Amino acid sequence: MSIESLNEEIIALISEKSLMSESGRRSGVYDLFKWFGRRYSILIRSLLASLILDISGIEQVILSDNEKPLKDAYNKTILDPFCGSGIIPFEARKLGFNSICIDINPAAIALVRATYNILTHGCAICECLKQALITTFNELKNLWCTDEWCFVHVFAVRCPPCKAPMWLSKIRSHNSGDNGEVFILFNGKDLEYVKSSNNIKPTYPSVELNPQELVRIGKDVYGYAAEIITTKGQRVFVSLVENNEYRLKLLESIILAKKYLEKIPVIYLPIPEGKEIKRLKKSAIVSFHEIFSPRQLLSLYRFLLNASKYGCANEAAMITASVMRTASFLAFYYQPYAKVNPGLVIKSFWLPEAPVELNPLLYVETKNLSNIKSIGRGTIASYVAKCYRICRQEGGSKHTGLISLIRDNALSIDKYVKDTEDVYAVITDPPYFGRQRYWEMTVLHLYSLRLLGYTNVFEWIKEDINTYSRTKYVSFMKAFASKVYRVLRRDGYLIIIFGVPSSYNEIRILTNVVKSIINKGFGLRAIYSFLGEAPGVMGRSKIYSIIIHVFKRDSSNNIGKRFLELNVKAYKKLEETLKSTGTKIKHLNLQLEAYYTAKYISYLTENLLR
Numbered sequence: 360m361s362i363e364s365l366n367e368e369i370i371a372l373i374s375e376k377s378l379m380s381e382s383g384r385r386s387g388v389y390d391l392f393k394w395f396g397r398r399y400s401i402l403i404r405s406l407l408a409s410l411i412l413d414i415s416g417i418e419q420v421i422l423s424d425n426e427k428p429l430k431d432a433y434n435k436t437i438l439d440p441f442c443g444s445g446i447i448p449f450e451a452r453k454l455g456f457n458s459i460c461i462d463i464n465p466a467a468i469a470l471v472r473a474t475y476n477i478l479t480h481g482c483a484i485c486e487c488l489k490q491a492l493i494t495t496f497n498e499l500k501n502l503w504c505t506d507e508w509c510f511v512h513v514f515a516v517r518c519p520p521c522k523a524p525m526w527l528s529k530i531r532s533h534n535s536g537d538n539g540e541v542f543i544l545f546n547g548k549d550l551e552y553v554k555s556s557n558n559i560k561p562t563y564p565s566v567e568l569n570p571q572e573l574v575r576i577g578k579d580v581y582g583y584a585a586e587i588i589t590t591k592g593q594r595v596f597v598s599l600v601e602n603n604e605y606r607l608k609l610l611e612s613i614i615l616a617k618k619y620l621e622k623i624p625v626i627y628l629p630i631p632e633g634k635e636i637k638r639l640k641k642s643a644i645v646s647f648h649e650i651f652s653p654r655q656l657l658s659l660y661r662f663l664l665n666a667s668k669y670g671c672a673n674e675a676a677m678i679t680a681s682v683m684r685t686a687s688f689l690a691f692y693y694q695p696y697a698k699v700n701p702g703l704v705i706k707s708f709w710l711p712e713a714p715v716e717l718n719p720l721l722y723v724e725t726k727n728l729s730n731i732k733s734i735g736r737g738t739i740a741s742y743v744a745k746c747y748r749i750c751r752q753e754g755g756s757k758h759t760g761l762i763s764l765i766r767d768n769a770l771s772i773d774k775y776v777k778d779t780e781d782v783y784a785v786i787t788d789p790p791y792f793g794r795q796r797y798w799e800m801t802v803l804h805l806y807s808l809r810l811l812g813y814t815n816v817f818e819w820i821k822e823d824i825n826t827y828s829r830t831k832y833v834s835f836m837k838a839f840a841s842k843v844y845r846v847l848r849r850d851g852y853l854i855i856i857f858g859v860p861s862s863y864n865e866i867r868i869l870t871n872v873v874k875s876i877i878n879k880g881f882g883l884r885a886i887y888s889f890l891g892e893a894p895g896v897m898g899r900s901k902i903y904s905i906i907i908h909v910f911k912r913d914s915s916n917n918i919g920k921r922f923l924e925l926n927v928k929a930y931k932k933l934e935e936t937l938k939s940t941g942t943k944i945k946h947l948n949l950q951l952e953a954y955y956t957a958k959y960i961s962y963l964t965e966n967l968l969r
């Protein structure tokens with residue numbers, strides 16, 4: 360095994376592979392559902408391989424993209440007490456390790472469970488999801504026009520005479536403030552204010568729409584312009600649809616969806632408090648129904664209920680969360696009140712010019728679910744298609760590792776693992792000091808679980824690590840180290856992934872954490888610095904330097920100058936390789952990363968390990 364003796368070539372190679380290919384982090388199982396800030400899988404795979412292979416074996420795993428199980432991994436158990444979306448257990452499984460994973464956040468456990476079920480249950484779960492989707496579609500198609508154009512409505516338009524982009528909310532001042540639903544008709548020149556009648560009945564079949572009537576919102580994509588806004592305490596509907604018939608239909612469908620939603624109080628769940636979420640509140644957004652249109656919410660809710668009947672509720676909840684992320688990204692990206700992005704990870708290349716209300720049921724009738732057009736990304740159907748793709752790729756897979764999942768506090772690991780010989784290694788990625796609280800980026804997943812009836816999901820996460828208080832954070836990690844000491848086998852490794860500290864304060868805090876782990880009976884055997892992904896501000900992932908601490912139970916410390924030089928050399932090597940291949944990595948400053956790594960290791964060596 361070579362976990363203590365990786366060389367600069369291997370370290371540089373791992374970072375290079377991670378950066379070049381994004382390490383499959385957006386493919387395979389990691390593409391199934393949306394999540395934030397995943398680590399590069401090749402890094403995790405290499406670390407796991409280095410527990411049982413020599414350097415040339417690890418190199419082979421990296422270069423050949425080898426996903427075959429390794430014989431030496433069989434019957435060995437890895438523990439990840441902060442499992443998040445499960446990149447560590449899924450990589451462990453590929454190599455043949457069993458794993459026990461724990462997370463405080465029920466959304467993380469639900470996500471890992473859903474992924475695991477889709478990998479291991481063949482396509483039966485996909486069939487259930489498809490049935491739930493078709494049932495939902497059939498239920499809702501009687502409520503409103505399901506033609507794709509009919510559903511798309513936009514939050515901003517180009518003003519036809521002047522072509523300037525214009526937010527619908529800008530024109531709300533034209534509303535005279537009457538009670539009830541109103542819409543505003545933009546007839547090309549003037550704004551006309553019309554009060555809706557209360558006796559509109561949903562009598563329409565699906566309508567043929569002429570794209571000429573609609574606002575162009577992207578290449579080959581047209582939509583109605585409409586929005587529900589709050590003004591003077593009233594929820595108001597504004598529309599810029601020129602054709603009267605279509606405008607009425609649009610209005611009816613929104614009113615109808617709202618009427619149904621009123622019977623489901625949980626839909627109006629307030630967005631929970633939290634640092635990031637405060638930004639939403641500043642934008643006057645207090646509840647999820649402010650982000651999502653009534654039709655979207657009703658579609659998602661019905662899909663969840665139907666999925667419960669078919670026995671795939673957990674997987675459906677992860678799909679609705681992913682769909683909501685896409686939809687809310689669209690809404691927020693163009694949010695007229697403030698530039699807010701509630702922690703969404705999505706590529707922007709397919710975004711239309713203006714935000715659209717994405718019909719979550721779009722393309723349900725497409726026979727071939729994998730043939731989804733770009734505007735259909737982020738719909739339920741597109742996620743069901745992904746599930747099919749993954750289960751076909753991985754179905755009957757040769758991977759042998761088992762995954763046990765537990766929702767609990769990492770400090771409770773000794774409740775689940777009693778025999779010290781059980782755990783071969785603990786490899787984990789705890790929250791970093793000073794970064795945001797992780798659950799805040801998972802509110803949409805939690806919300807989906809809440810819609811399913813799990814009433815206490817927002818309570819459970821309150822016990823997550825306090826990453827803002829230095830003393831609480833360090834004492835948590837201290838308590839954690841003593842629990843790991845109890846469950847880890849005598850010669851076992853504790854491998855911790857942290858973001859590289861980028862200020863003197865963070866350097867001191869991390870050093871304190873390391874010190875308390877050493878005081879609990881571990882020796883610090885190696886430090887490696889790689890480039891990897893971590894959640895950045897507002898949940899947008901960024902490439903950071905991440906640092907791996909390798910501790911061994913009952914052993915002496917063994918770092919110092921050698922590791923400092925090794926890591927800096929690895930950065931130099933990486934820089935050369937990237938230059939020679941002409942690879943440009945956005946926002947990446949290798950020298951700076953090397954500088955912080957060196958600074959941290961030298962501080963640690965001088966102050967702790969002399």
Ligand SMILES: C[S@@+](CC[C@H](N)C(=O)[O-])C[C@H]1O[C@@H](n2cnc3c(N)ncnc32)[C@H](O)[C@@H]1O
Nearest residue numbers: 441443444445446462463464768769788823824
């Ligand atoms: C950096 S993330 C882990 C990322 C993970 N490796 C992945 O692949 O997505 C840290 C995780 O620790 C969890 N967490 C925070 N406090 C916890 C606690 N007290 N016990 C267990 N898990 C906790 C968070 O919910 C979060 O999922």
